[in-house]
């Protein structure tokens with residue numbers, strides 16, 4: 001089945017990396033072309049299926065991303081911010097579609113993706129699930145319909161290994177709420193309240209992050225006014241939803257013009 005698009009998974013030993021390896025290998029719509037880990041990682045040189053504790057998949061884990069990208073049509077990358085910036089340059093060199101699920105990128109790191117996007121397709125989203133991307137549209141709509149009597153709060157919960165906050169999804173939801181309100185998130189965001197904060201400022205968009213156990217990912221957008229509250233909620237119970245979305249993006253990106261895209265583009269939302 002070598003005519004199927006070849007996909008490289010970076011950070012292949014990670015929580016999302018392993019889910020992506022399984023999703024691609026079982027999809028019937030793409031083939032796993034390579035699995036990348038960093039130099040010195042225990043899994044380098046091993047068959048990725050066996051390293052994951054299952055049957056061999058005939059793909060050896062490599063620590064040479066450029067060589068791997070050069071023999072694939074797409075790279076699916078859920079790793080760490082600086083790694084994703086570096087992988088973007090290599091994917092562009094190989095003219096491979098780069099699907100970035102990594103969250104926690106700084107503004108400078110996001111800007112650093114632009115040169116790569118002049119040569120190749122980059123699809124980046126803080127959440128690749130259909131449900132969250134629908135929730136983003138709903139949040140924008142509800143925020144546009146309500147005035148600032150409704151305080152907007154984004155509340156997210158994740159597992160205890162997550163390293164960034166607010167989550168990428170919470171920031172997408174905050175951006176959507178700000179767009180709906182006709183303000184920028186930079187001017188409206190309240191992140192990390194602690195101590196004598198003073199009363200809540202009218203029109204602000206607040207963020208709260210819970211970290212515990214094995215929570216896959218839960219997001220509430222709360223609109224709270226005197227006498228009533230509206231809550232928009234998404235609950236992820238299985239990382240497969242993110243992996244399926246990422247694979248869909250990798251396939252959608254084939255034959256697109258170079259540039260930066262997001263999941264709303266992929267899903268036609």
Ligand SMILES: NC(=O)C1=CN([C@@H]2O[C@H](COP(=O)(O)OP(=O)(O)OC[C@H]3O[C@@H](n4cnc5c(N)ncnc54)[C@H](OP(=O)(O)O)[C@@H]3O)[C@@H](O)[C@H]2O)C=CC1
Nearest residue numbers: 011014015016038078079080083101102103126127128242
């Ligand atoms: N957009 C979406 O839908 C989703 C996004 N995410 C995001 O994906 C990212 C990964 O999450 P998760 O899988 O839980 O995290 P993990 O820590 O389980 O996995 C990250 C993987 O990336 C590897 N990695 C880190 N830096 C490098 C590097 N420089 N070169 C090669 N590999 C590297 C790690 O290797 P090592 O262990 O050696 O450091 C690890 O294997 C996070 O940013 C998370 O927020 C997660 C779920 C959904």
Ligand SMILES: O=C(O)C1=N[C@H](C(=O)O)C[C@H](O)C1
Nearest residue numbers: 103126127162167168169217
């Ligand atoms: O780190 C995670 O696990 C997740 N990260 C993404 C985020 O930051 O929003 C998406 C999902 O919620 C899981």
